[in-house]
Amino acid sequence: MSQLVSTPAVSSYQHELAGLIERHTSMDGKHNTAIPDLCFRRASQVSEPTNTMNIPALYVIAQGSKTAIFAGESYRCDSAAYMVSSVHLPVIARITDASPQLPYLSLQLTLTPDVMLDIVKKTRPLGSGETGRGLLVNQSTPPLLDAILRLVKLLDTPMDIEMLAPLIIREIFYRVMQGEQGALLRQFAVIGSYAQSISEAIHLINRNYTEPLVIEELARTVSMSPTALHKHFKKVTAMSPLQYQKVIRLQKARQLLLTEGLDAATAGFRVGYESPSQFSREYARTFGRPPMSDIKHLRDTRI
Template sequence: MHQPTSAFPISAYQQELAQLIQRHAPSEGIHVSAVAGLHFRRISHETEPAHTANVPSLYVIAQGAKAVTFGDETYSCDVLDCLVTSVHLPVSGRITQASPGFPYLSVQLEFSLDMIMDIIKASQQKWDGKTGPGFLVSSSTPSLLDAVIRLIKLLDTPDDIPFLAPLILHEILYRVMQSEQGSIIRQFALIGSQAQRITKAVHLISRDYSKPFLIEELAQEVNMSPSALHKQFKKVTAMSPLQFQKVIRLQAARRIMLTEDLEAAEAGFRVGYESPSQFSREYARLFGRPPMSDVKHLRASMNTPEA
């Protein structure tokens, strides 16, 4: 049983969290748990940048370190750092500290805006009205770690999960919303807020990424002026709407080439590019290599045995 959080050193929480993750993630990669939305990561080597589209989630690093690039900013994320993504965002992550004897370990907890709205209603928490980024890094707190550990321990008593997991999940989100990330999350759950309109714009672009769009039409869809949409969209995603669409397209093309073995030109057309040369140029700018060279490199790295 945990001691009171005020008397329990945060390093002890870190050690217990790392031990739990190692137990539930005994091998490399991502491990899905019996608690909905709760995942574990174990990586035993430093990695090249991996480009992903993050879903609304809380991440806590228990061991190792990583660098996350969001827009033009790169954040160094260390042990006990807490990463919150409040809207679907394309980001780049690179493990910077890991080895077979000291693997990178982290826990991810996905959440929905409905959960956030429930907490706002129950706690009557306020929002300052400002629009902020959809991604933030800060330090974990003992009370947050205590709740995360208790949620993970439910995996040892599966019969308790249906009843207790939702309660602990709400506690975790409540703790997050009491911290500096609170206003960042609240803005996306409040009807009529600029951030909620941007969330809708993100959804529309992500859903129809292969189709061209006019900023004026998108602005009308989300009930904003074109200038306000452009400004607020960049605040939340660190990109303009067109830049956001480009990254989503290129990530989709990379995934298609890996899974369907398509040539670069065909993948480019599939995601909305009309010019193969433009596709190759923009792909290389984002991923560091031309399309087919990048895919060949990725396949080779996937087939490399662990040290």
């Protein structure tokens, strides 16, 4: 994907935003805030490519850069751009620009379906209603960054958060949905659209990922034919529902192996695999190493 170029106005906003995030992040890692849907991330060094799950959210980088590989395409995001995930999407992410002197600084603002739906009802018609990818990267704009700055500054006046944060968050997503690719994003908030049905299907798979996936039942639940479900699911996620469920299972198993010290067979059973050999084979194909070798590598590289 071509690199977006920051304007002087955007650079000024991002410089101020970086200073605020740095003040609220004393060490590397993820930092929750007093605003429930807002969190910050800080990293003092570049990272290896990491399989991760983007939640439905707005992602804004104030300093540094990262790449996200999704559906075979590489998305580069830095302070000139913002990224939006409309649904839960598995991506391979890598921080590409970070140092102790100039750490990677970013924020994540969770995308709330009710807020999106309300904005859609009060804004212009949707147009063609075509389903598209669930991951977008757009040029940052001064009005969007101004709203983001005002939201972050509320952390200095906690008594204002309950009243003002919901209003500013609505403004932020209004700005996003008026952006260049806003029509694609708005589709996920329209009841009865293909994109909204796929969003519901993705939610169901994530909630019930350990259970066998019967396409006909899933299609019936989201009021689609199996053929339409497969077609539009692939448009949004670049994979079939069964492939998507497999990725979810493997990522959950990796998390269990890393945090609970389970053996590979137990982790596989826990996420829905009946065959330990199939689990190990698909795990190695996805993450590049057999389960226990992969976990050892992850632990060694995090020291």
